[in-house]
Amino acid sequence: MRLLLSLCCVSDNTHSDNQDKEFTRKVNGTKTQTTTKASIPKAEPYTPERALNLFKKYADQADPDTIGPGGLEALCGDAEIPMEGVLPLLLAWQLNAKDLGTFTKDEWMKGTGNLRTASPQVLRLALSDLEDLLILDKPPLKPSKNELYNRTAYWAYARDTKHSFHEFYAFCFNLAKAEQSRNIDMEVVTALWSVILPPKFPIMNEIIAFINENGTYKAANKDLWIMMLEFCESVKPTLEGYEESGDAWPTLLDDFVEWKRSQGSASSS
Ligand SMILES: *[C@@H]1O[C@H](CO)[C@@H](O)[C@H](O)[C@H]1NC(C)=O
Numbered sequence: 001m002r003l004l005l006s007l008c009c010v011s012d013n014t015h016s017d018n019q020d021k022e023f024t025r026k027v028n029g030t031k032t033q034t035t036t037k038a039s040i041p042k043a044e045p046y047t048p049e050r051a052l053n054l055f056k057k058y059a060d061q062a063d064p065d066t067i068g069p070g071g072l073e074a075l076c077g078d079a080e081i082p083m084e085g086v087l088p089l090l091l092a093w094q095l096n097a098k099d100l101g102t103f104t105k106d107e108w109m110k111g112t113g114n115l116r117t118a119s120p121q122v123l124r125l126a127l128s129d130l131e132d133l134l135i136l137d138k139p140p141l142k143p144s145k146n147e148l149y150n151r152t153a154y155w156a157y158a159r160d161t162k163h164s165f166h167e168f169y170a171f172c173f174n175l176a177k178a179e180q181s182r183n184i185d186m187e188v189v190t191a192l193w194s195v196i197l198p199p200k201f202p203i204m205n206e207i208i209a210f211i212n213e214n215g216t217y218k219a220a221n222k223d224l225w226i227m228m229l230e231f232c233e234s235v236k237p238t239l240e241g242y243e244e245s246g247d248a249w250p251t252l253l254d255d256f257v258e259w260k261r262s263q264g265s266a267s268s269s
Pocket residue numbers: 028029030
């Protein structure tokens with residue numbers, strides 16, 4: 001559980017509104033590193049062998065066909081990928097991982113093969129590009145002659161960013177859900193929501209505050225997961241759109257609206 005949370009902890013408010021070329025990232029909670037695209041080592045061209053060597057570097061000693069949470073943390077450290085932000089989730093999505101915090105050799109080889117990179121820095125670039133496009137709603141990049149990785153998937157996402165975001169969002173539920181379970185613990189769910197949704201939907205911050213304050217919600221099922229995104233998309237922070245939508249919202253969201261209204265009337269009286 002702790003490991004899960006360390007993968008997707010509280011929102012990374014340190015995100016800097018940086019250019020495509022420049023990254024300032026809080027690494028390991030303390031030190032801040034700045035890298036530029038130019039400083040990405042003239043990445044050796046992708047070969048499956050290089051990808052495999054990189055995999056071995058981070059693979060679990062006890063289970064050499066898997067990168068476990070410890071290996072992932074080391075990889076994120078080397079690649080300057082903040083563990084507490086959305087990038088590790090985007091990585092899991094790109095590698096089509098089955099479980100949060102682990103990559104099998106097969107997932108790794110296929111995923112890095114599609115991206116055509118065996119460089120942690122280029123991997124980070126690919127993930128930052130996706131974050132900009134799908135989470136932060138920045139305009140798509142312009143195609144360039146010498147791409148550092150295979151951007152085929154990126155261009156496909158860019159053609160319909162809303163659809164692609166939905167795909168990513170749905171992926172995350174299955175990623176975080178234990179195979180035999182129908183629900184995800186609320187603690188994990190709110191950690192996921194806090195990195196995926198607030199940049200697009202500021203109302204999500206209030207919903208998380210409500211969930212934490214209420215303290216009685218223990219888990220989220222798929223219906224709540226899906227409806228949360230729909231709620232964010234159709235209900236404004238003023239709650240405009242809530243009644244109009246005609247949807248039967250999950251109880252948690254009805255409770256939230258009631259809570260928010262009572263807060264509003266409490267502060268205005
Ligand atoms: C950062 O990482 C270094 C080594 O990787 C470790 O010794 C240190 O305790 C870490 N700092 C924090 C705040 O996690």
